[in-house]
Amino acid sequence: MKRVINKIRRHVLIMLSCLLIPPALITLINRGEPFVDNFHAFARENVAGTVDLSLLSHRMIAFDENHAVISKSGASFAYGNTHLFFQSVAKNVHQRI
Numbered sequence: 722m723k724r725v726i727n728k729i730r731r732h733v734l735i736m737l738s739c740l741l742i743p744p745a746l747i748t749l750i751n752r753g754e755p756f757v758d759n760f761h762a763f764a765r766e767n768v769a770g771t772v773d774l775s776l777l778s779h780r781m782i783a784f785d786e787n788h789a790v791i792s793k794s795g796a797s798f799a800y801g802n803t804h805l806f807f808q809s810v811a812k813n814v815h816q817r818i
Contacts, residue, residue, distance in 0.1 A: 769794075770801030778803045 773779050779800055786796040 768801030768805050769797045770799075770804045771797075772800055773804070776803070776807070 772783055774783065782791070782796050782799045782803070785791045786793065791799065
């Protein structure tokens, strides 16, 4: 019985290692720089926008605005930034195809 329990423990440890080590290595190698640079690229823009409920992200922002999670001006900037992001993605993807 002890052999079975030890085998199960070893398998669980190997599975956890396989799940945790690769993301940790990627974080150490990249140090998060590409994500941080891309994430903050549009946060610097001060673009106000209007809601477009056909977009899931705008519906999520509208939900937050309706439930007083963010202010009306914050929601406006979020709409503008997401719209700017989608325009940039569309332009860059079409250029690479």
